[in-house]
Amino acid sequence: MSDSHTWIILGATSSMARAFARRVSAEGATVLLAGRDMEDMRKTAADLVARGGRAEALPFDARTPSGFDALVERGRTEPGVLNAAVFVGSMPEQSAIDADPGLIDGTVRDNFTGPAHLLHMLAPEIEARGAGTIVGVGSVAGDRGRVGNYVYGAAKAGFATYLSGLRNRLNRAGGHVITVKPGFVDTAMTWGIEGMFLVASPDAVARDILRAAAKGRNVIYTPFFWRWIMLIIRLIPEPVFKKLSI
Amino acid sequence: MRWNTVECTGWGRVHRATSQVARPERLSTLSATLADTPAPGVGNRRSYGDACLNGDGHAVDMTRMDRILSFDRQTGVLEAEAGLTIGALAHVTAPQGWLPAVMPGTGRATLGGCAAMDVHGKNHHVAGSFGQHVLSVTLMQGDRRVVATPNRNKSLFRATMGGLGQTGVIAQLKLQLKPCPGTVLEVRERRIECFEDFIRALDGSQADYVVGWIDAAATGAHLGRGVLEEAQLTRGDTPPRSHSRKVPMDAPGFALSPPVVRLFNAAYYGRIPPGEGRARTRRIDDFFFPLDKIHDWNRLYGKRGFHQFQCVVPLDQVAALREILVEIAEAHLASPLAVLKRLGPGRAGHMSFPMEGYTLAVDFPARDGIEALIDQLEQLCRQAGGRLYLAKDALAHGEAIKAMYSEHGDWVAETAKADPDGAYETDMTRRLTLRSAR
Incomplete structure (x- = not known):
């Protein structure tokens, strides 16, 4: 690709995001790291710069949409292809949510509505430029509601459905959306x-995501075998599933 | 911070330990973890014995804190988190004209581990030890952050270099790198026919990087025969190395039995033409970290694991070193390659291994009889006024180690100040009662 690329990475303090940032930076992309822990992201940015890349840390809090404008504006100033990867998320224990249902709102904000809000602000720019890839990291937990983790799962399922619609929209304008469903990382x-079990390294997940992006895949499970595990889990009839605790 | 129950071993896989391990990814998490539960930091566990173990206790795995924090391409000053490996660092900086001044035999050692062991490399006789190129070290003592340099908090700095992590968790290091003209070395290898020739060759070598591979199974007139490798950094680049291989399982016991070892050693010696030997250009990682190409090579020794014995004796103790080599060769327990090298006087800490003299490192599969042999070698080394390397040790005795390290008393005093409660003690410091003067 001759065009210069920029990646906005949301939730840049996670280890998956760090591994992803190192890879896209090594390929020559400018990296805008966005998240809450500025001190930590500045270190990641310094690391990318020391390795020969271009990077910058910017504040982003999924629960504070008033700050989104500045981030989107900063992305717009970068020429070439604008891309975004969403690694934001939070996973309170289900028992904590059971004790305090008020936690549900925050979980949905972090995993679904916050990132969706930002992507919605970015979408017109991608349409205008006629190119750009969005990577949305969901979870296999979003494929079916389970007793141990269903609020987090529901938020991830909502995000996955949003990404599906966004893919449908951006596809008309030359953009692309990849939904990533990691198993245990x-x-x-x-x-x-x-x-x-079968735990994957963050770097292996980052590698899988970039391979999928190069091939224009739509929905990927990583590592790949989770597709089959989740297929089986989705096929269990509800009358049986409701009695299980998996 | 969540703690994970992890069963771990040293690289030699003889000692095992089950610990509660935390693995912070950010400084704030590390700090909060240590405030709550002060515990020794560990890296990639490349030390062979129990220096990296804390059985039935806690440990903080630093490998996720692996970022370069600053790099000045004009001066070669680089600061990084302690979990970065030295091989990864070299991989980033060498194409930009800078190389870590000292690199150990594996690129998988973390910077924190390199400092805690004050490691040396094939250029020790000219460059000194790793710690001599550390400009500052940031320690976490509980949630207290302390910076030590060769000038500020000087004795804490000396207690930390080679200090086995006993002054707190090493969180960050600032290093002075050295310029390198390319990413390759010009390597010359030649045959050396016996021990005496080897000593002469080591004494006479003018190269920056010098190491001797010796056939520790050879006896009689062939005692100490081997291959001398001399190298200089040079201009040029070579394509990246092909994929590394992995040892998929523990090898059966006969894999490194005496006949197999003798065959391997003879072949290794025989591949170098007699006389002038051969010269070739090699990549930095191939030259410095030859065994890293085989992932988990320690599994070749089977499930019982192995020991590495490494000692150094003063320059005037060549006869004692010869005696040590005779003991090893006649025991018929050694495995493929032993390493012989001349060290300079450079060392950065109280408990640093190097002294001006000759160092010998030999691997032994953990078989019956090995402990008695290593006991014997420990005695010979002590009588010669030498010392054993704690990064390798799994079997030594505390009393002998304290006698070998003349600054041990200063180190005890300094670590008692830095860690009065013994929170950073490890299986090694307990086995050798290293934290007490007697």
Whole structure:
């Protein structure tokens, strides 16, 4: 690709986002890291610069849409192809939500409506430029509501449906949307949680995402075998599923 | 911070430990974790014995804190988080004209580990140890952040370089890199026929990077025969190395049995033509980290694991070193390649391994009889006024180690100030009672 690329990375403090940022930066893209922990993101930006890339840290809080304008404006000033990757998310324990249903709003904000709001502001720019890729990281948890994690799952399912619609929209204008559904990834979010298996490294997930982007895939599971695991889980009839605790 | 129950081993896989491990990804998490539960930091666990273990205790895995924080291409001053590996660092900086001044035999060691062991490389005789190129170190003692440099908090700095992580968790390091003209080295290899020739060759070498590979199974007139490798950094680039291979499982016991080892060693020696030897251009990572190409090569030693014995003796103790080599060769327990090298006097800390002299490193599969042999070698080394390398050790005795390290008392005093409660103790410091003067 001869065009210069810029990636806005939302939720840039996560280890998956860091791995993704290193990869796109190594390919020559300008990276705009967006998230809440500025001190930490400045370190990631410094790391990318030391490796020969261009990077900058910018504030983004999924729960404060008033700050979105500045971020979108900053992205608009970059020439070439504008892309965005969403790694934002939060996963309170289901038991914490059961004790305080007020946590539901924040979970939906972080995983769905916050990022969707920002992507909606970015979409016209991608349409105007006639190019650009959006990577939305959801979760296999969004494929079916399970007793242990269904508020988080519901938020991710909502986000996945949003991404599907956005793909439908941007496809008309030369843009592309990839929905990524990672299985268990070896991050701070899963560290020390019981019952993890077939855990993938953040860098392997980042690599899978970029391969999928190059091929123009629409929905990917990473690692790939989660497609089959989730197919089975989705096929379990509801009368049976409601009695299970998986 | 969540703690994960992890079963870990040192690189030699003889010692095992189950610990509660935290793995912070940001400084704020590291700080909060240590405020709550002060615990030793660990990197990629490339030390062979129990220096990187804290059985039935807590440990903080630093490998996710691996970012370069600043890099001045004019001066070669670089600051990074301690979990960055030295190989990854070289990979980034070498194409930009800078190389870590000292690199150990594996690129997978983290910068924090390199400092905590004050590692040396094939250029020790000219460049000194890793810690001598550290401009400052940031330690986390609980949630207290302390910076030490060779001038500020000087004794804390000396207690930290080679200090086995006992002064707190090493969070960041500022290094002075050295200029490099390209990403390759000009390497000359030649055969050396016996031990005496080897010592002469090491003494006479003018190269920046010098290492001897010796056949520790050879006896009699062939005792100490091997291959001398001399190298200089040079201009030029080569394409990236092909994919590394992985050892998929623990090898069976016979994989490194004496006949196989003898065959391997003879072939390794025989591949170098006699006389002038051969010269070739090699990539930085191929030259510095030859074994990293084989992922998890430690599994070749099977499920019982292996020991590495590494000692250094003063320059005037060549006879004692020969005796050590005879003991090893006659025990018929050694494995493929042993390393012989001349060290300079450079060292950065109280507990740093190097001293001016000759160092010998030999691997032994963990078989019956090995502990008695290593005991014997420890005695010979001590009598020669030498010392053992704690990054490799799994079997030594505390009393002997304290006698070998003349600044041990200063280190004990300094670590007692930095960590009065012994929160950063490891299986090694407990085994050797290193934190007490006697």
